[in-house]
Every structure is written in structure tokens, then in C-alpha cells.
Amino acid sequence: MKAPKKQIAKFKKAARELGCDEDESAFDEKLKQLAKAKAALKALKYPYVRDLIEVLRPHPRGLSRRLVLHTLERKRKEAGLSIPEKFEQSVQSAYNKHSVDSSVFKKRKAPEWQGLFYSPQGKRSGIWAVYPDRANAWLERFHDDT
Numbered sequence: 001m002k003a004p005k006k007q008i009a010k011f012k013k014a015a016r017e018l019g020c021d022e023d024e025s026a027f028d029e030k031l032k033q034l035a036k037a038k039a040a041l042k043a044l045k046y047p048y049v050r051d052l053i054e055v056l057r058p059h060p061r062g063l064s065r066r067l068v069l070h071t072l073e074r075k076r077k078e079a080g081l082s083i084p085e086k087f088e089q090s091v092q093s094a095y096n097k098h099s100v101d102s103s104v105f106k107k108r109k110a111p112e113w114q115g116l117f118y119s120p121q122g123k124r125s126g127i128w129a130v131y132p133d134r135a136n137a138w139l140e141r142f143h144d145d146t
Helices: 002-017 024-045 049-056 065-078 087-097 103-108 132-142
Strands: 127-130
Touching: 049 065, 049 087, 049 127, 049 132, 065 087, 065 127, 087 103, 127 132
Parallel strands: none
Antiparallel strands: none
């Protein structure tokens, strides 16, 4: 019986070195930190999607593409972030990937409920809008500070 106790002691030592604790609340806190880190990594997979949601959410009828781009650029500058050389193309790409009206979205064969954005006045109208419920669900899934 001494072998299992020795093994448990080694396990506990290794767990403590990794920052684990026998206290359940401490374990839960570590788990939350891990979940936040995972969400941050997922957010890197979806650049500009959160920004688009934040800009479009207060405007149920949508905004012109030009105004969305201008607002995103202004917000980046105010936050001290650089404006990438291909900023406009990157934002357009993020929109297309998540817009139910986009051929890019349709080619992905994603279910329509995964489409966060749409054009309320039709494709090529230059008016962008967000589905609030879908966007909220996306933010809850990929970000902790909604």
C-alpha cells in the first residue's frame, strides 16, 4: 500500500508546481483563467469581428460600409493601435466570412445561424448590419467581457 501513497504525493507535488490547489474554489479560479486564455486565442482567429459587432450593434437598421470603416479606424487610433496597410481589406474579409449575404459565407457552408452580419438593403447596397442575438451568442462564446 505504500506505493499508491507515494504516487499520490508525487502527483500532489507536481500539481502544486503547476499552480493547482486542493481547494475547489482555487481550482475553479484556475479553470476560469484557462477559459479566458482560450477565448483570447479564439478571438485572434476572428480579427475585427468583435469590433464590427460593437460598431453595428447600436444601429438596428445598419450603417454604411464607409462609416463602419471610418469608425473602426478612429477607434483603433484612439486606442493607440496601428492601422494595418490592408486594414480595409481585412475588415471586409471579416465581414464577408460572417455575413449571410456573402458568397464567402455561403461557400463555407456554415449554418445560417452562424451568420452574424447581413445587408438590410440587399447585397452590394453598402449597408451593413448585425443580428443582435447571434452576435451576443458569439461574444459569449468567444469573449468573457461582453
